[in-house]
Amino acid sequence: MKMTLDIGGTKTLWTIWHDAQILDRGTAATNTITDFTEFIKTLTGDFTTAHADDKITHLSFALAGPVTDDKLELTNTGQIIDLAEIRAAFPDIEVKFLNDLEALAHSIDHLTMPDQLALFRSAASYHAKGTLVDSSSSCESAGASAPVGAKAVLSIGTGLGVSAVSREGFVMPSEGGHIDFAPVGAKQRLIYDKLESRYGHVSYERLLSGQGLSNIFSIILEELESGDSDTMACRPRQKMHPAQITAMAKSGNRKALETFRIFSKILGAACGNYALTYMATGGIYIGGGMIPKTLPLIDKEAFENAYLNKGRFKDFLDNIPVYVILDETAPSIGAMRAISL
16 A cells, blocks of 8 residues: 655645555645654554555655755745654655655646646647637647647646656656746836845745735735835735635636736746746646636636747747646645656
């Protein structure tokens, strides 16, 4: 038996596997876990008690932070996971630690359409130029065959994660969500200036995440209320939760819809940047807990225009499809698939 633990900034998902089949799973709020080693001991002990004839032989982790040999700090909670202690606590179990985006990348080739994966935009060679594919369409229904080449993978949730899969199938983890955000246009430059005054360094994660949605919304409110962007206060207001902003947008709230339009532009630009960085002719894959909940609110035209706005490389990007990962358990699938590697 295998156990995977997807430990994110908001929740931790544990799954018990027999071969590739799920036997059991559960979740816990990550910020309620005070001792990760004891938490895992309890999970494995409960399983052993309930299944006396079976043993956990492998533990595979998808972790929201940079993996080192000894300790890991979860990027958006500050919690410390003692990797060496976990290894020592389970001497008879094979333990594997993966960055969460590394695990997500391992899942890509094992996701099926349309339940786990949807085509957001098809490549120019598969559609009339300028036509966008509905997000509910499958690759097959769009007439596309599986693209060949490297793949770029993004995960949007509590934070922003980035990884890639080489043409040969090798997974390349990264902390690419923390590269500098490059604003385009006056409104994005205004947002950049506000966030720089709050945080100092402005990464893509400050915008393409749950916290990013809240950041954009709060600045839009300040702009509308001040009526004068030059006199906007640098002090941040109390942020609204991303779920509230999403609900407001679904009900037609103008400021929430504008938030998602800006978010869509920044997402499109970032996808284009990562596509160029990795020469991702095999496609862009966008996952994470936030995307399935907000997909109907993504402004496809705004995304498309920003995605292709790369000057001489517009045609190159136009031939790269973009997919959305609908299954939030994909990192667990990837962590399980990576055990044998």
